[in-house]
Amino acid sequence: MNQIDVQIVREQVGPIGMKMADSLCRWLAGGKYKSVPFEFRIAPSIITRSECELLGLSAPRFAIRKYVDEPSRSGRLPIFFNLRRLVWLANAIERTHGNRLGAPEFREEIEQSPYVIADSLLDPSRFRAAGFHVLTADLGRHYGESVVCERGTPFLQHLKLGGGMCAQACLFMAICLQERYANSILGVAELTASTKKALNDQKFSLRGLTAEQMVEVLRSHRVGLTGFLEGSALHFANQQDPLAIVGTVWKAYLHSNVPVIVLVDLGVVSGAKLTAAEWTERCIWGRNHLTVRPDFTKPQPAHPPGQHAVVLVGCSGDNTFLFNDPALFPFLKASLSELNEARIPEKPGKLQCMQFIPVLPAAVRMPLLGQPMRSPDPKIDYSHRVPPRGLLELSFRFQTPNFQTTGRLPKAPPGGWPGMIRLVDSNDDDSVTAACRAMFLDNNLDPDVRATLAGRFQRSFRQNQLHNTGRWKWFQGLGPVGVDANAHPGQIWVWNAEFNQGIAPVSIANVLNMYKAVDAVYERGAGCFPTFTGSP
Amino acid sequence: MSRLQLSVLTSACAVGILDPVASPLLSVYGEIDLEIASHRLGPTGVEFYLAMEPDLPHLANQPAITSGSLTGVLPPNSNRPVNAVEILGAMLPQQLERSADLINRVIRSRDSDRTIVAVATFFPEISRSNEMGYPARQQAVNALANSLRLAAILNRDFKHRIAALEAVTGSRIRILEKTEDADPLSESDKGSQHTIALDRPEVVRERLIGSLADAWSQLDGDPLKEFAPPVALELEPGPCFLLQDEHSLTELAGLLDGTPTLNGLVGFNLDIAHFRIANVSLDAVCGVHSIRDRILHAHVSGHHRCAHFGDGVIEADDEGEIRRWLKFLTELWSAADRERRTSKGLAQFSGYVSLELEATRCAADVIESARRISGWIP
Numbered sequence A: 001m002n003q004i005d006v007q008i009v010r011e012q013v014g015p016i017g018m019k020m021a022d023s024l025c026r027w028l029a030g031g032k033y034k035s036v037p038f039e040f041r042i043a044p045s046i047i048t049r050s051e052c053e054l055l056g057l058s059a060p061r062f063a064i065r066k067y068v069d070e071p072s073r074s075g076r077l078p079i080f081f082n083l084r085r086l087v088w089l090a091n092a093i094e095r096t097h098g099n100r101l102g103a104p105e106f107r108e109e110i111e112q113s114p115y116v117i118a119d120s121l122l123d124p125s126r127f128r129a130a131g132f133h134v135l136t137a138d139l140g141r142h143y144g145e146s147v148v149c150e151r152g153t154p155f156l157q158h159l160k161l162g163g164g165m166c167a168q169a170c171l172f173m174a175i176c177l178q179e180r181y182a183n184s185i186l187g188v189a190e191l192t193a194s195t196k197k198a199l200n201d202q203k204f205s206l207r208g209l210t211a212e213q214m215v216e217v218l219r220s221h222r223v224g225l226t227g228f229l230e231g232s233a234l235h236f237a238n239q240q241d242p243l244a245i246v247g248t249v250w251k252a253y254l255h256s257n258v259p260v261i262v263l264v265d266l267g268v269v270s271g272a273k274l275t276a277a278e279w280t281e282r283c284i285w286g287r288n289h290l291t292v293r294p295d296f297t298k299p300q301p302a303h304p305p306g307q308h309a310v311v312l313v314g315c316s317g318d319n320t321f322l323f324n325d326p327a328l329f330p331f332l333k334a335s336l337s338e339l340n341e342a343r344i345p346e347k348p349g350k351l352q353c354m355q356f357i358p359v360l361p362a363a364v365r366m367p368l369l370g371q372p373m374r375s376p377d378p379k380i381d382y383s384h385r386v387p388p389r390g391l392l393e394l395s396f397r398f399q400t401p402n403f404q405t406t407g408r409l410p411k412a413p414p415g416g417w418p419g420m421i422r423l424v425d426s427n428d429d430d431s432v433t434a435a436c437r438a439m440f441l442d443n444n445l446d447p448d449v450r451a452t453l454a455g456r457f458q459r460s461f462r463q464n465q466l467h468n469t470g471r472w473k474w475f476q477g478l479g480p481v482g483v484d485a486n487a488h489p490g491q492i493w494v495w496n497a498e499f500n501q502g503i504a505p506v507s508i509a510n511v512l513n514m515y516k517a518v519d520a521v522y523e524r525g526a527g528c529f530p531t532f533t534g535s536p
Numbered sequence B: 001m002s003r004l005q006l007s008v009l010t011s012a013c014a015v016g017i018l019d020p021v022a023s024p025l026l027s028v029y030g031e032i033d034l035e036i037a038s039h040r041l042g043p044t045g046v047e048f049y050l051a052m053e054p055d056l057p058h059l060a061n062q063p064a065i066t067s068g069s070l071t072g073v074l075p076p077n078s079n080r081p082v083n084a085v086e087i088l089g090a091m092l093p094q095q096l097e098r099s100a101d102l103i104n105r106v107i108r109s110r111d112s113d114r115t116i117v118a119v120a121t122f123f124p125e126i127s128r129s130n131e132m133g134y135p136a137r138q139q140a141v142n143a144l145a146n147s148l149r150l151a152a153i154l155n156r157d158f159k160h161r162i163a164a165l166e167a168v169t170g171s172r173i174r175i176l177e178k179t180e181d182a183d184p185l186s187e188s189d190k191g192s193q194h195t196i197a198l199d200r201p202e203v204v205r206e207r208l209i210g211s212l213a214d215a216w217s218q219l220d221g222d223p224l225k226e227f228a229p230p231v232a233l234e235l236e237p238g239p240c241f242l243l244q245d246e247h248s249l250t251e252l253a254g255l256l257d258g259t260p261t262l263n264g265l266v267g268f269n270l271d272i273a274h275f276r277i278a279n280v281s282l283d284a285v286c287g288v289h290s291i292r293d294r295i296l297h298a299h300v301s302g303h304h305r306c307a308h309f310g311d312g313v314i315e316a317d318d319e320g321e322i323r324r325w326l327k328f329l330t331e332l333w334s335a336a337d338r339e340r341r342t343s344k345g346l347a348q349f350s351g352y353v354s355l356e357l358e359a360t361r362c363a364a365d366v367i368e369s370a371r372r373i374s375g376w377i378p
Helices: A006-013 A015-028 A046-054 A086-101 A105-111 A125-129 A166-177 A188-193 A196-201 A211-219 A242-255 A266-270 A276-282 A336-341 A391-399 A429-438 A447-463 A465-469 A508-517 B026-039 B053-059 B084-089 B093-107 B136-158 B201-217 B223-227 B246-257 B272-277 B282-287 B316-331 B335-344 B363-374
Strands: A038-044 A062-070 A075-083 A117-122 A153-155 A203-205 A225-227 A260-265 A307-315 A320-324 A332-335 A355-361 A370-372 A385-389 A420-425 A472-478 A490-496 A518-524 A530-533 B005-009 B045-049 B116-120 B165-168 B173-179 B193-198 B231-234 B266-271 B295-300 B352-355
Touching (some): A006 A038, A006 A062, A006 A086, A015 A062, A015 A075, A015 A086, A015 A117, A046 A062, A046 A117, A046 A188, A086 A105, A166 A188, A166 A260, A166 A355, A188 A196, A188 B193, A211 A225, A242 A260, A242 A307, A242 A355, A260 A266, A320 A336, A391 A490, A391 A508, A420 A429, A429 A447, A447 A465, A447 A518, A472 A518, A508 A518, B005 B026, B005 B363, B026 B363, B053 B084, B053 B093, B116 B352, B136 B165, B231 B295, B246 B266, B266 B272, B272 B295, B272 B316, B295 B316, B316 B363, B352 B363
Parallel strands (some): B005 B045, B045 B116, B165 B231, B231 B266, B266 B295, B295 B352
Antiparallel strands (some): A062 A075, A075 A117, A117 A153, A203 B193, A225 A355, A370 A385, A420 A472, A472 A490, A490 A518, A518 A530
C-alpha cells in the first residue's frame, strides 16, 4: 500500500546513504550479488520517530523500509531495514534550527552520513548454517512484517550528531534481544534521557554514554533489565588464562541468549589509521572481507578514534564471535583475541582489561565474572571486585582443589573447570529443556542417550522444591557425562542466579559463606540424582 | 446504551490519499463494511489524518511546490519534505473551504454515504518553547485553529460527523543547541557537542494549555465554532513526551479541571495501544472521573507489549485485554456518563474506536484487524 519509487528514495536518503544500504545488502547476501533489486515502502520506525522527537522535528518520523529480493532464491530475503531519510532530515533540521546547530557543517554531517540504517530485523540463517549460534528476537509481527521475517536479529546504525551514540544503539539492540523481560524498549532519545544525570540536570548531551551509564540505563525501572560491567581481570584465579575465561563467559551468555555489549576502541576495530594495504589484514573491519573499504573508515582527523561499543550476537565453538557494530554492519566476525586487541586503550585510572556488559533480566543478581573495582590510581592494583561477585569466582573457590571449601559442598570432579554454563528461566519450559540438553553435550554420546539423560535431569530439577524459590538459575556442568550406573559421572551444579550477596566487604571468608548460592548438585548422568541440596 | 462503532484512520496510507490516482485505501472501507456487517456494525467511519506529508500540498491547493521553496535541493513533483504546521497554519479561509471540498470529494468518491467521524493531526510543536528560535509554536496554534475550521466546514457544509480532533501534546525538549564541551560524557570526541535541555513538565503543560486556548480563541465570533469538534489529546509513551504515563495524564486532567474555559473543547484520545505500552491501567482510567469524562475518542492497534515499533495487526492473543477496553468505551455512552458530562459542560465521547495501522504493509492487514476487532465490540 505504501510503496514508493526508488527515485524518491534516492532523493530523500541521498547518495551516500543509498551506497551504504547497497553495501549492507551485499554483505547480508554473502557478497554473491552483482546487483540487488530493491523494494521500498514508507513505514513506521521506533528509531526515526525517536530521533525526530530528539531534534524537535515533526518530520520525517516515518522511515523508508527496504526489502531485498534474492534472485537465486526466487524470493525475498527474510530481512528488512528502515532507512533514515537523511537528506530530508538535514533539510528539516536546517529549517527548524537554522544556525543554532552549527550549520552548514551540521547539515553536511547528516546529509553526508553513511549511518542510514535506523532499525532493522535480519534473519541470521546464513550464519547459523556456518555453525554460529545467533541471538534473535520475535519482533517481525510487531513491525507488521511476520510474512518477511518472523524472528531476526535487530540491528541499527547510530546517528552521529557531533558525537557518536553507539552506546544507545547497542543498548537498543540488546534490549530488543531481551524484549521478553524488558519493561520498555526505548528509542535513542529516551535512552539518552534515561540516565540519572539527564534526569537530574534536565539536560543531556547528544553523545555516547559511559559504561556505567549504560548499566544505569539498563537498571532503570523504565527499561527493567540489568547489566554488570565485567572485566577480564581475574584476581581469584591467577593461574587461569583470563582470555580463555572471557571466551567461556561470553559463550555461556550467548548460548543463554544473553547479548553482551563489549567496549572497544573504534580506531583499532575500524583501522582508521591504516593504509589501504594494511587495512584488510590488520583490523577487524578489514578482515571481514568487505568488498571495498567504506569511505568513512579512512583516517578522518575530525573523528578521532575512541571508546566505542559493539554488541555480541553470536558465537561458534572456536571462540569466533559475531557482533553488530552500529558504526558499520551486523554479523561482523572477530576472534576473542582480535576483540581483546581492540579493548579500550589504557588510561590513568581506567581498567586495563577487556570490559563488557551482559544484558540480563532484572532478577539476575549474579553475573559470571562480576564487577572489577576501579582504582583512581593506575599504580594501585585494581584486581579486587566489588559485589556482586561472579559465579566463576564462587565456583573457583568451591570447586578447585586450590581452595578450601566450607565442607558443606560436594567435592567437584577434577579438571575441566569452569565447564558448561547456562542461564535458565525456570518459568520457561523451552529454556529449561535447552539448558538440560546442553548439560549433556558430548560428541561421543548417542543422541538418544543424550535425550534420555537430559529428560532425566529435567525431571529431577522439576521435582526439587528448592528450585521453586527463584526463577533464574545457572546450570554448570562439570566433569564427564556418565552414561550408566557403573560410570563415575561428573556434576551439574544448580546456582541461584538471584542470590543476593549483599554488600559484604571483600574477603575470602565472605566469599566462602556464599555456598548458599548453590541450590543443589546433581550427578551428570546415570540417575541424575541430587548429591547435595541446600536449605531453602 | 448505543453500540460502539468502528472507524479506520487514513494514515494507514502514508503516501497520501488526496491524490485521486494514489488512494489505494479508499476501497478498503467498502471491504470492511462487508466484513463487519455480520457483527451488526454500521458503515465504517473515516478518521481523516490531516498531516500526511504528501497530502499537504493538495490541502494548500499547491499541487506542486516549486523547487527550493522548502527543501532547497529537491526537484518538484517528488515526495518532498513539507512542514504540516507551516502549511496548515498559513491557510486562508478560501483555501480551507477548497480543502474541505477536496477531502469530501475524495472520501465520498467510492461511496456517497461515507462519513468522516474524526480528524487526526500531528503538531508536536504545539508546546514547544520559543527558545527554539523558530515560530513553530505559533504556527502550530494556527494550524490547530485551521484544522478545527476545516473540520467544522466538513461538518457544516458536507454533513460529516466529526466528533473529535486528535492532537499530540509535544515533548519536554526545550532547546537543542551546539555548545562547547563543558561536561563530556564520552572520553573521546572532545570538542563541541549538541546539548538538549528539558523543560519541567509543569512548564510545558502550562504552555500547552495556553496554545490550546489561543487556538480556540481564534474561532471566537466565527460561526464555524459551533461546528468544530473538541480537541482530543493523545498520550505517547516515552520519557520525553509531555503526556506519557498515568501520572502525566492525571496531572493534565487536573489542569484542565482548573481551566473551565476549555471545558467542552479539550479532552483525551484513548489510544489503547499507547495506554498499554505506557502501563496506564484501565482501572486508573475508569475510576478517575477527570480522565474518564474527558475521553472523546479512541484508537486501537496491535502492538508489542512494551514498545512502539509501529502499529501492528491486531492479534487473537490480545482479545481478552482489548475486549475490556472496548467494554469500557461502550460504557462511556451510558446515560449516566452522558449526563455527568453534560452537567460538567464536557464534550461527549465520539462513539467510535478508530483502527490505526499507520503506514501499514498492505490493505489486507487493515481488513484482517477490522474483522477481528469487530467481533470483540460489545
